[in-house]
Amino acid sequence: MSNATVAPLPASKATVNDQIKYRSxxxxxxxxxxxxxxxxxxxxxxxxxxxQYFKGDFLFPAIPFGxxxxxxxxxxxxxxxxxxxxxxxxxxxxxxxRELYSPKLAIITFWVFLVAxxxxxxxxxxxxxxVLAHITGNDLLxxxxxxxxxxxxxTKVGIVLVALSFLFNLSMTLLSGRKTxxxxxxxxxxxxxxxxxxxxxxxxxxxxxxxxxxxxVVHLWVEGVWELIMGAMLAFVLVKVxxxxxxxxxxxxxxxxxxxxxxxxxxxxxxxxxxxxxxxxQLLGSIFSALEPVPFFMMTVFAFNMVKRRRREHPNQAATxxxxxxxxxxxxxxxxxxFLGTLSVVNYYTHGTQLTAAHGxxxxxxxxxxxxxxxxxxTMPLLRGREANSAAAQKLEKTAxxxxxxxxxxxxxxxxxxxxxxxxxxxxxxxxxxxxxTQQHIMPMYWARFGFGLCFFTGLMMYVTSFFVTGKRES
Amino acid sequence: MREQSLALIxxxxxxxxxEPHIPGDLAMWFFILAELAVFGVxxxxxxxxxxxxxxxxxEGQTHLDLLLPTLNTLLLIAGSACMVAAVRxxxxxxxxxxxxxxxxxxxFGGGFLVCKLYELVGKFMAGIxxxxxxxxxxxxxxxxxxxxxxxxxxxxxxxxxxxxRDGRYGPGRLDGVETAxxxxxxxxxxxxxxxxxxxxxx
Numbered sequence: 001m002s003n004a005t006v007a008p009l010p011a012s013k014a015t016v017n018d019q020i021k022y023r024s025x026x027x028x029x030x031x032x033x034x035x036x037x038x039x040x041x042x043x044x045x046x047x048x049x050x051x052q053y054f055k056g057d058f059l060f061p062a063i064p065f066g067x068x069x070x071x072x073x074x075x076x077x078x079x080x081x082x083x084x085x086x087x088x089x090x091x092x093x094x095x096x097x098r099e100l101y102s103p104k105l106a107i108i109t110f111w112v113f114l115v116a117x118x119x120x121x122x123x124x125x126x127x128x129x130x131v132l133a134h135i136t137g138n139d140l141l142x143x144x145x146x147x148x149x150x151x152x153x154x155t156k157v158g159i160v161l162v163a164l165s166f167l168f169n170l171s172m173t174l175l176s177g178r179k180t181x182x183x184x185x186x187x188x189x190x191x192x193x194x195x196x197x198x199x200x201x202x203x204x205x206x207x208x209x210x211x212x213x214x215x216x217v218v219h220l221w222v223e224g225v226w227e228l229i230m231g232a233m234l235a236f237v238l239v240k241v242x243x244x245x246x247x248x249x250x251x252x253x254x255x256x257x258x259x260x261x262x263x264x265x266x267x268x269x270x271x272x273x274x275x276x277x278x279x280x281x282q283l284l285g286s287i288f289s290a291l292e293p294v295p296f297f298m299m300t301v302f303a304f305n306m307v308k309r310r311r312r313e314h315p316n317q318a319a320t321x322x323x324x325x326x327x328x329x330x331x332x333x334x335x336x337x338x339f340l341g342t343l344s345v346v347n348y349y350t351h352g353t354q355l356t357a358a359h360g361x362x363x364x365x366x367x368x369x370x371x372x373x374x375x376x377x378x379t380m381p382l383l384r385g386r387e388a389n390s391a392a393a394q395k396l397e398k399t400a401x402x403x404x405x406x407x408x409x410x411x412x413x414x415x416x417x418x419x420x421x422x423x424x425x426x427x428x429x430x431x432x433x434x435x436x437x438t439q440q441h442i443m444p445m446y447w448a449r450f451g452f453g454l455c456f457f458t459g460l461m462m463y464v465t466s467f468f469v470t471g472k473r474e475s
Numbered sequence: 476m477r478e479q480s481l482a483l484i485x486x487x488x489x490x491x492x493x494e495p496h497i498p499g500d501l502a503m504w505f506f507i508l509a510e511l512a513v514f515g516v517x518x519x520x521x522x523x524x525x526x527x528x529x530x531x532x533x534e535g536q537t538h539l540d541l542l543l544p545t546l547n548t549l550l551l552i553a554g555s556a557c558m559v560a561a562v563r564x565x566x567x568x569x570x571x572x573x574x575x576x577x578x579x580x581x582x583f584g585g586g587f588l589v590c591k592l593y594e595l596v597g598k599f600m601a602g603i604x605x606x607x608x609x610x611x612x613x614x615x616x617x618x619x620x621x622x623x624x625x626x627x628x629x630x631x632x633x634x635x636x637x638x639x640r641d642g643r644y645g646p647g648r649l650d651g652v653e654t655a656x657x658x659x660x661x662x663x664x665x666x667x668x669x670x671x672x673x674x675x676x677x
Contacts, residue, residue, distance in 0.1 A: 255506040
């Protein structure tokens with residue numbers, strides 16, 4: 001172990017790849033492949049539930065809505081985690097200027113995580129949830145049955161072990177390597193991710209406290225530490241594709257994460273309006289979360305500013321496009337759409353409506369899906385032994401970018417229209433309709449959303465195809 | 476020899492023809508604007524709540540002692556003056572004196588933190604919490620949030636002080652010091668408004 005810098009590469013191919021600086025960076029590749037695979041699964045289940053909104057008995061009783069929704073959201077989290085891990089395994093060695101501490105451990109971790117994830121999904125689909133809970137020991141320590149944290153106890157423990165192995169591997173690499181702002185922010189974010197996940201084991205009987213700590217995982221992930229990971233990944237790719245001075249990029253990164261933490265931590269309060277927590281949260285939550293768009297806006301300015309000041313024309317134009325897209329879409333999805341329902345006086349009417357779904361879709365895609373795709377777009381050609389993909393492949397990838405991004409805009413707008421209808425008929429009206437009556441009026445929007453969902457899937461298929469375009473025919 | 480010094484002069488035209496520029500780092504100014512927006516919104520909402528419950532806010536303010544916050548105001552302004560002195564001294568390449576100014580700024584900042592902590596502990600001992608009423612909620616959240624900013628300001632000044640050890644700053648190389656000074660002034664400015672709004676205006 002002490003001689004980690006010359007540790008043998010577990011990958012089977014013995015060919016020398018001169019595009020990556022450290023051979024152990026190659027462990028990122030399976031992570032990215034798995035991420036894309038699970039991404040496809042996530043979208044398929046998204047289509048199923050999108051269809052079930054207006055055709056309620058579709059696939060009944062095999063895959064009920066609740067199960068499919070759980071698979072949809074869990075696959076999202078898991079593929080993003082695969083993406084972050086792949087990014088970590090690529091980024092940390094490069095920034096630290098040394099080989100990964102243990103490439104072998106990274107590969108073992110990969111398989112453990114993949115198999116555990118797959119078994120969990122099989123469990124969701126193959127067993128009634130209560131049976132799954134019973135046989136996986138939920139009686140010992142009840143943690144299941146809460147949104148995003150539906151995983152059986154053994155899976156949760158598995159996630160912690162995988163995270164520890166991953167963090168151990170990267171931290172050991174960082175400790176004996178060059179320390180840069182990008183790698184330190186990345187590690188801070190990843191450690192935060194693991195630490196806040198531990199609150200998924202906290203499940204007090206008091207429902208208020210249960211929800212209170214549930215947000216410590218969900219909110220402090222996506223509106224806290226994940227933003228650090230995102231900032232670091234974006235900064236890393238921007239350093240590479242623009243050639244702008246690292247010092248400038250790192251300064252931006254520091255200020256962005258400072259602003260993220262200033263607004264995001266107390267911003268947790270915007271989930272504490274109506275769950276039985278003290279009244280002051282309405283004010284603190286409103287003020288701080290209203291400013292959460294600021295760091296996202298800074299990220300947009302940052303990305304465009306750096307690309308404008310670029311000192312080189314990187315052949316990987318697709319990666320640059322993804323980076324700029326992340327800047328714009330994260331601001332729109334997380335910033336603007338998040339703001340729409342964040343003030344307590346507004347949230348009083350919009351809470352739990354389709355507005356949350358609209359925001360959720362654009363924010364998750366715009367911030368986290370896109371930043372992982374940015375990283376994949378930049379690193380995958382390198383991992384496959386070329387500086388950038390062929391013009392034809394990049395063209396297809398860019399088309400896929402636009403199809404997917406516009407489809408998400410379509411989904412978001414459909415759901416926002418649904419939310420407006422819902423709020424006016426069900427909440428604002430002098431003679432409010434019931435929930436189910438209101439749903440009847442939203443059906444056209446659900447149809448539109450499903451249509452855009454199909455567009456998104458088409459875009460995703462184009463994206464996957466772009467990996468197999470060689471572009472030889474052109475030349 | 477003369478040629479060399481001529482070349483040196485030519486290499487530093489900015490010293491002789493000062494062009495208007497934003498002191499410090501542009502990114503910091505974005506950050507300062509964002510910070511001012513946070514406090515600005517906070518102050519605005521304070522004003523709205525105070526308008527709705529003037530009696531409650533007036534009653535709450537009678538429990539606030541003015542002596543210590545006034546001293547704190549002076550401490551922060553003195554800290555700002557030290558930062559100005561530090562920038563000037565680095566511009567004159569007086570390294571030792573400049574670093575002493577930075578140190579003094581941190582001493583004043585530390586003084587602020589001690590006084591503030593004393594005040595806050597007193598309030599907590601008196602049983603005041605965020606849930607007491609709207610006035611105390613604003614009082615506590617505003618002052619604590621500002622307190623954290625003073626801490627951050629001191630961290631930034633400390634970082635500049637640390638990096639100044641090997642002569643990183645000097646004539647024409649003032650970016651880092653100016654950036655830190657700009658942030659300190661922002662924290663100072665916010666305190667002046669906070670002091671006027673929460674403590675003085677009755």
